[in-house]
Amino acid sequence: MGMREEILSLKDQVLSRDSIDFDPKKFKSVIVAGMGGSGIAGQILSDIYDRVPVIPLSGYTLPAFADSSCLVIAISYSGNTEETISCFEQARERGCPTVAIASGGTISRSSGTVIKIPGGLQPRSAIGYMIMPLLRGFMNIGDQDAARIRSAIVSAFDREAEIKRLAEELASENRTPVIIGTPEFRGVALRWRTQFNENSKVVAYSTFLPEANHNDTAWMPSYDEERFKLIAFSSIDPRINLRIDLTQKITGRKFHVIGSDGTLIERIFFLIAYGDLLSYHLGVLRGIDPLDVSVLSRLKDGLAASKR
Amino acid sequence: MGMREEILSLKDQVLSRDSIDFDPKKFKSVIVAGMGGSGIAGQILSDIYDRVPVIPLSGYTLPAFADSSCLVIAISYSGNTEETISCFEQARERGCPTVAIASGGTISRSSGTVIKIPGGLQPRSAIGYMIMPLLRGFMNIGDQDAARIRSAIVSAFDREAEIKRLAEELASENRTPVIIGTPEFRGVALRWRTQFNENSKVVAYSTFLPEANHNDTAWMPSYDEERFKLIAFSSIDPRINLRIDLTQKITGRKFHVIGSDGTLIERIFFLIAYGDLLSYHLGVLRGIDPLDVSVLSRLKDGLAASKR
Numbered sequence: 001m002g003m004r005e006e007i008l009s010l011k012d013q014v015l016s017r018d019s020i021d022f023d024p025k026k027f028k029s030v031i032v033a034g035m036g037g038s039g040i041a042g043q044i045l046s047d048i049y050d051r052v053p054v055i056p057l058s059g060y061t062l063p064a065f066a067d068s069s070c071l072v073i074a075i076s077y078s079g080n081t082e083e084t085i086s087c088f089e090q091a092r093e094r095g096c097p098t099v100a101i102a103s104g105g106t107i108s109r110s111s112g113t114v115i116k117i118p119g120g121l122q123p124r125s126a127i128g129y130m131i132m133p134l135l136r137g138f139m140n141i142g143d144q145d146a147a148r149i150r151s152a153i154v155s156a157f158d159r160e161a162e163i164k165r166l167a168e169e170l171a172s173e174n175r176t177p178v179i180i181g182t183p184e185f186r187g188v189a190l191r192w193r194t195q196f197n198e199n200s201k202v203v204a205y206s207t208f209l210p211e212a213n214h215n216d217t218a219w220m221p222s223y224d225e226e227r228f229k230l231i232a233f234s235s236i237d238p239r240i241n242l243r244i245d246l247t248q249k250i251t252g253r254k255f256h257v258i259g260s261d262g263t264l265i266e267r268i269f270f271l272i273a274y275g276d277l278l279s280y281h282l283g284v285l286r287g288i289d290p291l292d293v294s295v296l297s298r299l300k301d302g303l304a305a306s307k308r
Numbered sequence: 309m310g311m312r313e314e315i316l317s318l319k320d321q322v323l324s325r326d327s328i329d330f331d332p333k334k335f336k337s338v339i340v341a342g343m344g345g346s347g348i349a350g351q352i353l354s355d356i357y358d359r360v361p362v363i364p365l366s367g368y369t370l371p372a373f374a375d376s377s378c379l380v381i382a383i384s385y386s387g388n389t390e391e392t393i394s395c396f397e398q399a400r401e402r403g404c405p406t407v408a409i410a411s412g413g414t415i416s417r418s419s420g421t422v423i424k425i426p427g428g429l430q431p432r433s434a435i436g437y438m439i440m441p442l443l444r445g446f447m448n449i450g451d452q453d454a455a456r457i458r459s460a461i462v463s464a465f466d467r468e469a470e471i472k473r474l475a476e477e478l479a480s481e482n483r484t485p486v487i488i489g490t491p492e493f494r495g496v497a498l499r500w501r502t503q504f505n506e507n508s509k510v511v512a513y514s515t516f517l518p519e520a521n522h523n524d525t526a527w528m529p530s531y532d533e534e535r536f537k538l539i540a541f542s543s544i545d546p547r548i549n550l551r552i553d554l555t556q557k558i559t560g561r562k563f564h565v566i567g568s569d570g571t572l573i574e575r576i577f578f579l580i581a582y583g584d585l586l587s588y589h590l591g592v593l594r595g596i597d598p599l600d601v602s603v604l605s606r607l608k609d610g611l612a613a614s615k616r
Contacts, residue, residue, distance in 0.1 A: 036522025050371035058519040059491040063358035194523035211366040214344025215502035
C-alpha cells in the first residue's frame with residue numbers, strides 16, 4: 001500500500017470496535033506511554049478527557065507516582081519500541097494495571113490486557129487503530145459516533161484539491177510550516193508537525209494560543225514571510241478565536257486559518273485527516289517518498305548494535 | 309535596569325527564601341497555572357518532581373479533575389494575567405487549595421496563600437523568584453543548595469565570550485535555532501525557545517530526545533544548514549547521550565552540544581542562564597531591543613478593549 005492509501009484508510013480504522021475495559025475514574029492517574037506515531041494517541045486523549053489526569057509519556061522512565069493507583073497504557077505499533085517496553089516493564093514490576101496496544105512484537109505477548117490491532121501499516125498511519133480503543137473506553141464512543149467521525153474524515157479527504165493548493169504554497173518557496181494550535185488541538189498540532197517531519201521531511205514548528213500570545217507573538221512582526229507559512233486552527237472557544245483575529249491585526253501577519261465543525265472529537269479527526277493528506281502532498285511535491293523513513297530505521301539498528 | 313542586568317539578576321533571585329508550605333504528597337495532583345515567562349516554572353517543576361502528577365497549565369480552563377484533592381498554584385508575575393486569573397477563580401470556586409505567586413495585581417490580593425515576590429522586572433526575567441518557592445517546598449532545597457545553584461548560574465555567565473560566539477553564528481546567516489532537549493530538560497528547551505522569541509524576536513524550534521528519533525530525525529538529512537542551527541543539551545542519561553551521537557552519525561549533521569554538570573537542578577539553572585544570555589546577545593546582534601515586547605502589550609490592550 002502506498003502512503004496515500006495508508007492515509008485514506010483512517011476513515012475505516014475508526015470503525016474498529018476494540019475498547020479499553022478499565023473505568024478510568026477508578027484511578028488517580030493514567031499514563032499513556034508511546035513514541036512518535038504511537039505516542040500521539042495519548043496526547044489527543046489528554047486534550048479530550050479530563051476527569052482524571054492523563055499524562056502522555058515519551059521516554060524510558062515511569063514517574064515515581066506510578067503505582068497500583070495508576071493505569072498505564074503502553075502503545076507501540078510494532079510492539080518492539082525500546083522506550084515503551086522499558087516503561088511497560090516498570091509498570092508491571094510496580095503493580096500498575098496495564099493495557100498494551102500493539103500489532104505484534106514483544107508487548108503483544110505480555111501478560112495483562114493486550115489489544116491487538118491490524119499490522120502492515122507505517123506506525124504513524126495506524127493512528128485510528130491506536131486511538132479508538134482509548135476513545136471507546138474513556139469517552140463512551142459508540143458505533144453511531146464512530147460513523148460520524150468517519151464522515152468528518154471523509155469531508156477532509158473531499159477537500160483534496162484545496163489541500164494540494166496549500167501544499168503547493170508550502171513547496172513553492174520551501175516555506176517552513178508554523179502550526180498555531182489551541183489547547184483542545186495540541187495533539188492535532190503535534191500530529192501535523194510530526195507528519196510534516198516524516199512524510200514531507202521538513203522542519204515544522206508548532207505552538208498554541210493563548211500561550212503563543214505570551215511569547216511567539218513577539219517574533220511575528222519581524223519574521224520572514226518567504227521562509228515561513230503560518231497556519232492556525234480555529235477554536236471551539238470564542239475567546240481564542242478573538243485572539244487569532246487580534247494577533248493577525250497587531251502583528252500585521254496573515255494566518256491561513258483552517259475551520260472545522262461538529263463535536264470536538266469530529267473536529268480533531270477532520271484536522272488529522274486534513275494534515276495527513278497535506279503532509280503527503282508536500283512530500284510528493286518535494287520529490288520525496290513519503291513512505292521512506294529509512295533514517296529512523298538505521299537509527300534503531302545503530303542503537304541495537306551499540307548494545308551487543 | 310537593562311535586559312542584560314535583569315538576566316544577570318537570576319543569580320541572586322535563587323537565594324530568595326520564599327517557600328510553598330503545602331506537602332505535595334497529600335494531594336492527588338498539582339496544577340501549576342501560568343502563561344509565558346510565568347508558566348515556565350510549572351514546566352520545570354514537572355521535569356524534576358514526580359512523586360505526584362504535576363500538570364503545567366497554560367490556558368483559561370481547569371480540567372474537571374481539579375477538586376479539593378488537587379493543589380492549584382497560580383503564577384502570574386503581574387498578578388493580572390487574564391488566563392491565570394480565570395484558572396485561579398475556578399480553583400477557589402471548586403474548593404481546591406491554592407497558592408498564588410505574584411508581584412502584585414489582582415492575584416496578590418486574593419484569599420488563600422499568597423507569595424509576593426519583588427516587582428520591577430520583565431516577567432520572563434523573574435524566573436528565579438517564581439520557581440524557587442516551588443523547589444524549596446517540593447524538593448527540600450535549603451540555603452546550601454541555593455548557594456550551589458547560584459554558583460552554577462555564575463559559571464554560565466562566566467562563559468559570556470563563548471555565548472557571544474554562538475550568538476554570532478546564529479545571527480550571521482539569520483539561522484533559526486533548533487533546540488534538542490531531553491526529558492529532564494523539556495522546561496529548559498521551552499525556556500530557550502521562548503527567550504529567543506521575546507529577547508531576540510526570532511522563531512526557534514524545540515524538540516527532545518528520544519522522542520525526536522521518532523519524527524524529527526527524518527528531516528535532518530535533508531535540511532538546509534544555512535537556515536538552521538541544531539543545538540543539543542547533553543543528558544544525565546547515557547542512553548540519551550548515545551542517541552545524540554548516533555543521530556549525528558546517521559543524519560550526517562553536526563549538533564552544537566552544550567554540556568552541564570552537578571545535580572539536575574544545578575544543570576537546569578546553568579542551562580537557563582546560558583540560554584538567557586544567548587538570547588540577549590542574539591537580540592543585540594540583530595539590532596533589536598531585547599526589552600521591547602510592545603507587540604505583546606498591544607495585544608493585551610486589544611483584548612481588554614474588545615470586552616468593553
